Amino acid sequence: MSFKHRDFDHNSADFRKDPAAVYRELRAAGVGQSEHYGGFWVVPTYETVQAVSHDIETYSPADGTMLPGVLDRPLLPMESDPPLHSEYRRMLAKRFSPKTIREWIPLIREAAQALLKDVLANEPHDFSLGYAKLLPTAVICQMLGIEFKAELQEWVEDVVYRRISDRDATDRAIAKIHNLFRDLLPGRRANPRDDLISLVLQSEIDGKPLDDETVIDFCFFLLIAGLDNTNFTIRALLQQLAIDHTLRQRLVDDPSLIDAAVEEALRYFSPVIALGRTARNDTSLSGCPVHQGDKALMLFGCANRDPAEFEEPDKFDIDRFPNRHVAFGVGPHRCLGSNLARVEIAVAIEEVLKVLPDFELAGEVDIRWDDLGPLLIKPRTG
Numbered sequence: 001m002s003f004k005h006r007d008f009d010h011n012s013a014d015f016r017k018d019p020a021a022v023y024r025e026l027r028a029a030g031v032g033q034s035e036h037y038g039g040f041w042v043v044p045t046y047e048t049v050q051a052v053s054h055d056i057e058t059y060s061p062a063d064g065t066m067l068p069g070v071l072d073r074p075l076l077p078m079e080s081d082p083p084l085h086s087e088y089r090r091m092l093a094k095r096f097s098p099k100t101i102r103e104w105i106p107l108i109r110e111a112a113q114a115l116l117k118d119v120l121a122n123e124p125h126d127f128s129l130g131y132a133k134l135l136p137t138a139v140i141c142q143m144l145g146i147e148f149k150a151e152l153q154e155w156v157e158d159v160v161y162r163r164i165s166d167r168d169a170t171d172r173a174i175a176k177i178h179n180l181f182r183d184l185l186p187g188r189r190a191n192p193r194d195d196l197i198s199l200v201l202q203s204e205i206d207g208k209p210l211d212d213e214t215v216i217d218f219c220f221f222l223l224i225a226g227l228d229n230t231n232f233t234i235r236a237l238l239q240q241l242a243i244d245h246t247l248r249q250r251l252v253d254d255p256s257l258i259d260a261a262v263e264e265a266l267r268y269f270s271p272v273i274a275l276g277r278t279a280r281n282d283t284s285l286s287g288c289p290v291h292q293g294d295k296a297l298m299l300f301g302c303a304n305r306d307p308a309e310f311e312e313p314d315k316f317d318i319d320r321f322p323n324r325h326v327a328f329g330v331g332p333h334r335c336l337g338s339n340l341a342r343v344e345i346a347v348a349i350e351e352v353l354k355v356l357p358d359f360e361l362a363g364e365v366d367i368r369w370d371d372l373g374p375l376l377i378k379p380r381t382g
């Protein structure tokens with residue numbers, strides 16, 4: 001076991017400052033064990049992330065995918081095993097299909113334009129706090145059928161951004177979000193609407209509806225599942241475009257390239273750094289003895305920079321083809337919201353380029369996964 005593995009902590013500030021450098025060392029060393037959070041196997045390469053993701057008989061997400069854990073109830077449908085997991089996916093699949101998500105584009109565009117109006121009213125423009133962060137929340141609130149309000153935004157931020165730094169705030173926010181859904185259920189059961197809450201409430205498994213607390217677990221995860229990651233990708237891609245003027249001009253001249261830029265941003269920035277599994281039986285991974293009950297942490301970001309799969313992996317290249325990144329995971333638990341996320345990021349970028357085709361950074365930017373610092377941008381003058 002290498003020194004790097006033993007000390008590796010995916011939540012540490014040092015790692016998050018320059019993940020690419022750590023990734024290179026972890027990949028070179030292969031699978032190994034970290035001593036943090038009670039010990040876990042580090043799964044760093046494209047090949048091993050694929051192997052663990054696909055082997056759902058051995059590696060289960062049901063005991064929690066976050067290290068450290070976020071709450072003592074499951075994030076559904078993610079933290080469940082077959083056969084229930086397949087039923088859960090079936091319940092939701094149609095709502096997140098490419099066709100259904102395409103129908104949301106006008107609303108997403110409208111929300112982006114409304115937020116942009118406020119952002120552009122002040123200079124320099126902060127595209128992080130008032131735009132990248134708010135757009136995904138506004139959209140999922142509409143899909144769930146709940147009101148988008150400042151208080152809710154504060155709660156989701158306490159859950160998704162402060163779970164390491166302020167555990168008490170996270171716990172309080174989780175309770176408030178659970179209560180919000182708990183209070184909504186009787187009304188929505190009596191008067192169902194065309195929203196995700198009603199869909200989950202009306203779903204049946206083996207002929208029986210889900211109990212209220214399970215419905216709340218679904219609503220909770222559907223609310224938070226696509227917030228920090230989508231926000232981070234919009235923000236990181238805008239920063240990239242503020243620095244790389246040639247690339248930005250290419251996208252302005254040919255907006256059909258925006259989708260390829262979104263794919264490359266997902267690979268290059270890999271907003272979901274890592275997710276965990278628990279071994280259901282003794283096995284081996286890349287020659288390492290994995291025992292029943294062991295945790296294994298798949299490093300999606302590290303796999304997405306693996307030279308065994310990607311040529312010049314540390315280069316941001318929207319012409320990369322194929323681009324088989326694992327930013328949304330792979331296998332049976334692959335992101336259910338990937339179509340939504342892609343559309344949100346693409347529309348967000350497209351709308352900025354329409355009103356501000358030539359821009360640059362207006363200050364130092366520190367792209368980080370775990371905070372929400374501003375992304376200050378100004379029109380380019382020279």
Ligand code: HEM
Nearest residue numbers: 077078222225226229230272327328329333335336337341
């Ligand atoms: C850039 C944005 C996003 C990224 C990078 C991302 C990434 C991921 C990843 C890596 C997983 C895999 C979990 C695993 O293998 O255990 C996942 C699962 C999931 N994501 Fe996303 N996600 C994004 C946006 C969204 C959005 C907008 C939603 C909408 C609600 C969403 C809903 C889900 C759900 C429900 C699952 C669980 C799927 C299952 O276990 O069957 N995600 N996501």
